[in-house]
Amino acid sequence: xxxxxxxxxxxxxxxxxxxxxxxxxxxxxIFKLEMFQRALLAAIMxxxxxxxxxxxxxxxNLALIGDGLAHVSFGGxxxxxxxxxxxxxxxxxxxxxxxxxxxHELQSREIxxxxxxxxxxxxxxxxxxxxxxxxxxxxxxxEIHSYLFGNLLLIDEGSLDMIAMICIISIAFLASIRSTLLxxxxxxxxxxxxxxxxxGIGLLFSIITAAVVVSMVQVVGTLLVTALLVTPAATAQLxxxxxxSCLIWTQVFGLSSVFFGLYLSSExxxxxxxMIALVSAIVFGIxxxxxxxxxxxxxxxxx
Amino acid sequence: xxxVKVEITPPKRGQPDQRVExxxxxxxxxxxxxxxxxxxxxxxxxxxxxxxxINKGEFVGLVGPNGSGKSTLLLAILGVLKSKTxxxxxxxxxxxxxxxxxxxxxxxxxASNLPRDIRITVRELVQLGTRNASxxxxxxxxxxxxxxxxxxxxxxxENVENTDIARLSGGQRQRxxxxxxxxxxxxxxxxxxxxxxxxxxxxxxxxxxxxxxxxDEGKTILMVSHDLTAIRQTxxxxxxxxxxxxxxxxxxxFPDLNTLAKLRGIxxxxxxxxxxEHNHSKEEE
Numbered sequence: 001x002x003x004x005x006x007x008x009x010x011x012x013x014x015x016x017x018x019x020x021x022x023x024x025x026x027x028x029x030i031f032k033l034e035m036f037q038r039a040l041l042a043a044i045m046x047x048x049x050x051x052x053x054x055x056x057x058x059x060x061n062l063a064l065i066g067d068g069l070a071h072v073s074f075g076g077x078x079x080x081x082x083x084x085x086x087x088x089x090x091x092x093x094x095x096x097x098x099x100x101x102x103x104h105e106l107q108s109r110e111i112x113x114x115x116x117x118x119x120x121x122x123x124x125x126x127x128x129x130x131x132x133x134x135x136x137x138x139x140x141x142x143e144i145h146s147y148l149f150g151n152l153l154l155i156d157e158g159s160l161d162m163i164a165m166i167c168i169i170s171i172a173f174l175a176s177i178r179s180t181l182l183x184x185x186x187x188x189x190x191x192x193x194x195x196x197x198x199x200g201i202g203l204l205f206s207i208i209t210a211a212v213v214v215s216m217v218q219v220v221g222t223l224l225v226t227a228l229l230v231t232p233a234a235t236a237q238l239x240x241x242x243x244x245s246c247l248i249w250t251q252v253f254g255l256s257s258v259f260f261g262l263y264l265s266s267e268x269x270x271x272x273x274x275m276i277a278l279v280s281a282i283v284f285g286i287x288x289x290x291x292x293x294x295x296x297x298x299x300x301x302x303x
Numbered sequence: 304x305x306x307v308k309v310e311i312t313p314p315k316r317g318q319p320d321q322r323v324e325x326x327x328x329x330x331x332x333x334x335x336x337x338x339x340x341x342x343x344x345x346x347x348x349x350x351x352x353x354x355x356x357i358n359k360g361e362f363v364g365l366v367g368p369n370g371s372g373k374s375t376l377l378l379a380i381l382g383v384l385k386s387k388t389x390x391x392x393x394x395x396x397x398x399x400x401x402x403x404x405x406x407x408x409x410x411x412x413x414a415s416n417l418p419r420d421i422r423i424t425v426r427e428l429v430q431l432g433t434r435n436a437s438x439x440x441x442x443x444x445x446x447x448x449x450x451x452x453x454x455x456x457x458x459x460x461e462n463v464e465n466t467d468i469a470r471l472s473g474g475q476r477q478r479x480x481x482x483x484x485x486x487x488x489x490x491x492x493x494x495x496x497x498x499x500x501x502x503x504x505x506x507x508x509x510x511x512x513x514x515x516x517x518x519d520e521g522k523t524i525l526m527v528s529h530d531l532t533a534i535r536q537t538x539x540x541x542x543x544x545x546x547x548x549x550x551x552x553x554x555x556x557f558p559d560l561n562t563l564a565k566l567r568g569i570x571x572x573x574x575x576x577x578x579x580e581h582n583h584s585k586e587e588e
Contacts, residue, residue, distance in 0.1 A: 195403065243423045
């Protein structure tokens with residue numbers, strides 16, 4: 001029994017307990033049936049770790065690295081599928097981590113600054129995936145489609161274990177070196193002089209990012225990874241007043257987007273990944289508009 | 304350009320020296336000892352033949368025109384840049400040594416160096432200063448909290464300690480960054496152009512703060528600035544750097560503009576211009 005199944009066994013009774021008070025016609029089944037429980041658990045874990053990562057990515061101006069690595073993962077998945085792998089996500093993991101390390105090195109050695117290195121890997125690996133799929137004659141099958149747009153229902157026990165393992169390691173890592181990582185992120189030079197191993201921390205962070213992106217691919221899909229990685233953190237930036245409050249708000253926005261997204265997708269029979277992404281964008285819009293109008297009213301009153 | 308240090312007769316101006324002298328005797332605790340350092344970047348000699356010794360409790364101002372190698376010297380001292388020749392020792396250890404963890408405080412131009420996409424309070428920022436290789440995996444303990452409290456109090460930001468730094472003025476932000484450097488209980492503080500982007504009033508209070516840190520807290524300070532007036536107001540000792548050290552001595556002995564021009568090997572264009580003001584306006588263009 002893997003760690004994901006173990007966690008599921010712990011939380012399953014709780015999910016079944018709350019199922020009767022969950023609104024909607026089909027939504028409560030997500031809390032009842034094991035297949036859906038797996039999906040829900042995976043979505044929650046991924047959202048928590050994505051929020052944590054997202055804040056650091058925003059500070060580093062790397063909002064699109066999630067998108068880049070997700071496309072690289074897609075290339076990996078395509079290679080895995082063509083080679084007949086039972087779980088192509090492991091291929092995605094290898095591809096994504098390699099690309100992430102290379103992008104980090106290109107940027108830290110100042111060979112290519114900014115997001116140009118991300119763009120190169122994004123398009124290059126996406127193209128590789130598409131070419132391999134076309135040459136092998138498979139094309140975009142249902143399986144490939146679910147990796148592109150996410151399909152919560154395809155999460156089997158093996159994937160759940162993998163997602164759980166990545167998320168737990170990442171959360172433990174991020175929680176323990178939170179301050180150190182923040183110091184290295186906002187002022188690398190000062191951190192280095194303080195005696196922090198900035199390079200090593202940056203490399204570890206890249207690897208964690210790559211692994212988390214791969215774990216997200218099945219939940220929201222390659223094309224929509226950024227929705228959970230960046231949108232909740234960006235929404236939190238609008239109203240947070242400290243780093244700590246941003247951490248909390250990110251989780252609030254991320255988890256509520258997931259719940260509302262899943263609710264709407266099950267009631268309207270729409271894709272879960274796209275609905276989660278849409279809801280998180282709408283949440284951002286509502287918060288941004290309220291903030292702007294609040295600031296406007298506040299300033300007008302003050303003058 | 305001349306490589307030999309030029310002997311100059313100190314020009315007479317103002318009161319005779321009332322400050323405490325910091326003699327370079329053997330008994331003094333040497334905080335920094337740089338010997339025969341030359342730094343080359345992409346084939347060009349940036350600084351050469353630097354010999355520099357700083358003792359405990361000194362407030363040294365490092366001045367020089369833009370591109371004279373001031374920042375390079377700082378970064379080479381800190382070990383961020385590798386020097387081609389020469390040695391650096393800080394408290395008897397090479398730069399970047401683990402033994403120096405928490406002993407060196409670094410203050411950069413805060414206004415331009417902190418990312419915009421972040422919400423972080425003064426307290427949270429200062430707390431980051433307590434991190435080093437030996438405690439990077441642990442959360443902040445009570446001793447570090449005390450140091451953070453002390454650092455915030457020292458720079459006088461107690462009343463805004465829970466405010467987002469984006470809402471602070473340039474001067475307050477710079478204070479927060481100084482507090483971050485102090486939070487590790489650093490004894491040797493290096494500042495790179497801390498006065499850039501700060502209004503006159505905050506500038507003066509910032510200089511007062513540095514003076515206080517030096518005199519009351521016994522910190523050793525090395526400050527880089529192109530603001531000659533500011534350095535003259537506070538530093539005990541001044542170093543004029545332009546590729547090599549052209550002047551190193553008591554602040555009151557710092558040469559006037561004409562002598563300075565001779566030191567730099569150029570004929571003065573303005574017979575009575577303020578070098579600093581001239582330089583400053585060039586910077587802002």
